[in-house]
Amino acid sequence: MSTEPSTGQVLLQAQGLSVRHGARAVVHEVSLELRAGEIVALLGPNGAGKSSLLDALAGALEPAGGRVERRGRISLALQAPDLARRTVLANVVLGLAWWGVPRPQRRERATAALRAIGADHLAGRAATTLSGGERRRVHLARAIAVDPDILMLDEPFAGLDAEVRASLLEDVLSALRSDDRATLVVVHDRAEAWALADRLLILIDGRLVADGTPRELLERPPSPGVARFLGYDGCIRDGQTHTLLTRPPHVILDPAGRHEATVTRATPTEDGFRLELTVPTGRLYTVAPLPAPVVGDTVRWRVEGGARFPAAQTGPLDEFAMLRT
Amino acid sequence: MHELWELLRDAVPMITHGNPHLMSIVWFTVQVAAIATGLATVIGLPIGLAIALGHFRGRRTLQILANASLGLPPVLVGLFLFFVFAGQGPLGSLRLPVTRRAVFVAQTVLALPYVVAFTAAAIQGLPPGLLAQARALGAGRVQLAALALREARIGVLAGIIAALGTALSEVGAVVIVGGNVYGYDQTLASAALYEANAAHYADTVAIGLVLAGLILVLMGGVSLLQQQGGGIRMRFRSAA
Numbered sequence: 001m002s003t004e005p006s007t008g009q010v011l012l013q014a015q016g017l018s019v020r021h022g023a024r025a026v027v028h029e030v031s032l033e034l035r036a037g038e039i040v041a042l043l044g045p046n047g048a049g050k051s052s053l054l055d056a057l058a059g060a061l062e063p064a065g066g067r068v069e070r071r072g073r074i075s076l077a078l079q080a081p082d083l084a085r086r087t088v089l090a091n092v093v094l095g096l097a098w099w100g101v102p103r104p105q106r107r108e109r110a111t112a113a114l115r116a117i118g119a120d121h122l123a124g125r126a127a128t129t130l131s132g133g134e135r136r137r138v139h140l141a142r143a144i145a146v147d148p149d150i151l152m153l154d155e156p157f158a159g160l161d162a163e164v165r166a167s168l169l170e171d172v173l174s175a176l177r178s179d180d181r182a183t184l185v186v187v188h189d190r191a192e193a194w195a196l197a198d199r200l201l202i203l204i205d206g207r208l209v210a211d212g213t214p215r216e217l218l219e220r221p222p223s224p225g226v227a228r229f230l231g232y233d234g235c236i237r238d239g240q241t242h243t244l245l246t247r248p249p250h251v252i253l254d255p256a257g258r259h260e261a262t263v264t265r266a267t268p269t270e271d272g273f274r275l276e277l278t279v280p281t282g283r284l285y286t287v288a289p290l291p292a293p294v295v296g297d298t299v300r301w302r303v304e305g306g307a308r309f310p311a312a313q314t315g316p317l318d319e320f321a322m323l324r325t
Numbered sequence: 326m327h328e329l330w331e332l333l334r335d336a337v338p339m340i341t342h343g344n345p346h347l348m349s350i351v352w353f354t355v356q357v358a359a360i361a362t363g364l365a366t367v368i369g370l371p372i373g374l375a376i377a378l379g380h381f382r383g384r385r386t387l388q389i390l391a392n393a394s395l396g397l398p399p400v401l402v403g404l405f406l407f408f409v410f411a412g413q414g415p416l417g418s419l420r421l422p423v424t425r426r427a428v429f430v431a432q433t434v435l436a437l438p439y440v441v442a443f444t445a446a447a448i449q450g451l452p453p454g455l456l457a458q459a460r461a462l463g464a465g466r467v468q469l470a471a472l473a474l475r476e477a478r479i480g481v482l483a484g485i486i487a488a489l490g491t492a493l494s495e496v497g498a499v500v501i502v503g504g505n506v507y508g509y510d511q512t513l514a515s516a517a518l519y520e521a522n523a524a525h526y527a528d529t530v531a532i533g534l535v536l537a538g539l540i541l542v543l544m545g546g547v548s549l550l551q552q553q554g555g556g557i558r559m560r561f562r563s564a565a
Contacts, residue, residue, distance in 0.1 A: 060461060076461040080454030084476055094472070098464035139458075146462065 007230050009071070010252050012057065019052045019055065019206075026052045030208045033199060034182035041197035041214075042186045048188045049206040051079065051154055053314030054058065057184070059153050072149025075099070077272060079154040079186075081139035083127035088119065088138050091127055095142035113145030118171040129265040133164035137171075139266070143155035145173055149182045151176070157192055190230065202226055220307065221245075223313045227307050234306075235314065236282030243282075243314040246306040251286035254291070254315065257300035265294045277301060335527035340535060344506065349534055353425070354493065354512040358543065361432035361492035365440045366485055368433075373444025373484075374470050378456070384509035388445055399431075403501030406431055412501070423504035428512065433497035436488035443487065447480020448473045482551040486544055493540055513539065 012034040020025035026049040033038055042052050046148035055061035057068055058076040083091045093109035101109065116119045119137040122130065128137065138322055140156055156172070157165045173196060176183050187193050193214060200217050210217050210226045221227035227245045234246035253275075263286065265276035271293035277284045277299065289314070293299050339347055375381070376388045402483065406509055406564040408429075410421035421427045474481060494512040498510050503510040505519055520528040 042452060058461070071462075076462060078454050078458050080452065080458075082452040082454035082458060084455065084472065094459075098459055098462040098468055142458075142462070178358050 004074060008038065008179070008182070010035055011071050012184075013069045013076075014057055014066065015068075017053070017068060018061050018065035019049065019056045019057055019061060020064040021052070025064070027063075027203075027206045030203075030206075031066075032211065034184055034209060036149075036182055037179045038198045039123060039176055039183045039185065039196055040201060040202060041193040042184060042201045043188075043190065043193045043229075045204035046188070048203045049201055053203060054152055054154050054184065054186050063325045070150065073146075074097075074150040074152060075143045075146045075148035075150045077139055077154065077156060078166065081132075081135040083130070083135060083138060085126070085128055088114065088125050088127055088130070089123040090139060092142050092145050096145055099146040099214045101146065109145050109147075110141075111256055113141040113175075116175040117144065133160050136160060137168060139221035140168075140172060140175070147181075149181060151181055153183070153185045154186055155186050158188065160304060163190070172196075195317070202229060202231065219305075224309050227309075232307060234284035235285075236279060236283070236284060237311070238262045241311055242308050244303065244306045244308055244313050245314070246284055246303060250303055250305040251277070251284045252289055252297050252302055252304060253286060254302050255300055257302040259301055261299055261301055263295050263297045263299060266292060268294050275299075329561055330471040332527050332530045336531035336534060339528070339531040347531060347535065349508070349521055350511055350513055350516050350532070351539065352513075353510070354536070354539065354545075356433050357428055357490060358492040359472050361436050362485065362489045364429075364433045364489045365492070367529035369440025369484070369488070370444055370481070371473065373441045373481075374448065374473060376441070376445040377448035378469060385457060388442070391438050391441040391445065395439075395442055399435055399497030399499075400496045400501065403431060403498030406434065406498065406502045422502055423506065423510070425503070425510045428499050428503040428510050429439070430497065431502045432512075435495050435498055439487040439491060440481075443484025444474075444477070447477035447484070450480065451476050472488045479551055480546065485500045486547050486551065489547060490540065490544055492544065492552050494536065502505055 010033050014033070015031045017027060017030045018025060027307075030053060042050050042054065053062060054076070056063045058074045059068070059070070070171060075307075080103075084094060085093070088271055089107070089110055091111055093106045095107055096106040097103075111120065111123065114123055117140055118138055119134065119141055121132055122138065127135070127138065136156060140153070143151060143153065157168060160168065169192065176185075176196070185192075185196055187196070196258060197214055200210065200214050201210060202217070210222050210224075217226065218230055220233060221230055221232065223242075224245060231247045232245040234248070234251060236244050238244035259279065261277035261279045264276050264278045265282075267274045269287060272289040274285060274287050275293065277286065284303075286301070349373070372387070372391070376384055376391070407422055410416050410419055410427065421430065455476060456469060456473060459469055464472065493512075494514050496512070496518055499505065499510075499512055499515045500518065505511055505515045507519065509518060513532050517529050517532040517536065520526075520532060527536070
């Protein structure tokens with residue numbers, strides 16, 4: 001993951017892009033650009049309009065307003081990894097045929113794409129015999145094989161278990177990286193965005209509410225809504241005028257800490273216990289290694305980091321879950 | 326039972342000795358089945374594809390018509406064609422009634438809805454992402470059609486099998502439009518009807534046995550192709 005913004009040529013520019021499904025507006029006046037050499041993740045909750053925005057950017061969906069300028073050809077890999085009832089190699093070759101690649105080059109390019117994504121061992125297998133993870137791999141190879149100027153992937157890791165997803169992410173990353181190509185990946189899971197993206201776009205309720213590097217957004221979320229979406233689930237009053245939002249790593253249990261809290265919930269996780277700490281001015285969350293405090297215990301804590309917002313933006317603490325962007 | 330046995334005893338030699346009249350009917354029936362099914366396939370596949378993949382006004386109406394035509398009584402089709410091609414009809418100048426060409430036309434019209442309806446349904450049943458992905462990667466119309474037909478081949482072949490069955494054995498339209506003229510434009514099915522009406526039961530049984538055998542051989546052959554994983558290779562433009 002690069003922390004420097006790409007300075008490559010702008011390959012796609014959208015201005016005031018809006019999308020409607022019938023009478024319902026699903027994307028509201030989104031402006032963005034994609035540059036050569038960068039991998040951008042489009043992140044948002046279910047129903048935020050991510051796929052509609054992707055389709056409109058790719059030209060697969062007529063926008064209701066705004067305009068998109070594209071320099072070069074776009075390869076769009078849809079969310080469903082549906083393959084033809086042929087061998088894996090034939091599926092990738094078929095994609096190259098649709099793209100217009102001359103016949104003599106197809107086989108070699110298909111083989112290279114499968115190798116790049118760690119699926120060359122599947123080349124001779126019938127597509128109908130593949131597992132979910134293998135289908136996703138071939139689906140991605142088909143989109144990458146055409147070597148587009150702009151590559152768009154709609155939730156390429158959807159429906160995979162954690163182990164398969166981690167392995168695919170690792171293989172995909174190097175295959176996606178190219179100095180000449182702009183890549184936009186719609187992801188649902190934040191971990192996928194951290195692993196892949198140079199830049200993050202966050203779409204909530206059809207509006208682009210954040211655009212920055214993962215580090216920037218994680219350290220300085222631009223609004224309470226973005227903070228909450230990025231895992232800032234702790235919320236306490238910070239003085240009379242501000243609210244402090246925290247992620248679990250910001251809250252440290254420390255016997256020498258200045259503040260006290262009561263453990264009001266303890267949920268087992270892979271890394272120990274996720275604790276809900278209730279303090280007089282709000283509620284915090286942290287992850288404690290075993291042996292962890294239990295419900296009812298009083299603990300001492302301190303905070304390192306977090307994001308401060310004027311209380312007027314966050315509203316009453318109890319309503320944090322309903323924060324606006 | 327005794328009577329049936331006697332009929333079989335008289336009928337079998339007609340087949341084994343290659344009765345010339347019977348053989349000419351067999352040959353004409355095979356020609357009708359092959360040409361009617363072929364024409365229905367050539368005309369029906371593009372219509373089925375258009376219904377499944379196209380976006381035009383009247384697409385749904387066309388599909389409803391194709392599906393409804395599956396239940397149309399052949400006698401009605403025959404009557405309709407007779408009036409269309411009769412001397413005073415809109416296509417009367419073609420002088421089609423009571424000719425062999427009329428039999429080909431009647432069986433083609435009857436077989437066509439099977440190819441159209443089955444093709445459209447089979448393609449509509451494909452995973453939606455498959456064709457959408459092909460479009461997204463720039464597939465043209467011919468490439469999309471080739472992909473759709475190849476992927477939906479089992480359903481498409483089921484339509485062709487049904488069309489072949491209709492062309493082989495439907496008798497209502499053939500009798501009305503073709504006239505069922507002895508020794509001229511009889512198919513096995515219409516000849517069986519003719520001989521039964523004339524109380525020539527041994528001939529009826531002989532014709533019936535040959536028709537059943539022919540159906541078994543032709544339709545069984547196409548069914549075998551369908552069941553072989555790959556089916557018939559519909560390669561309009563092979564990519565690999």
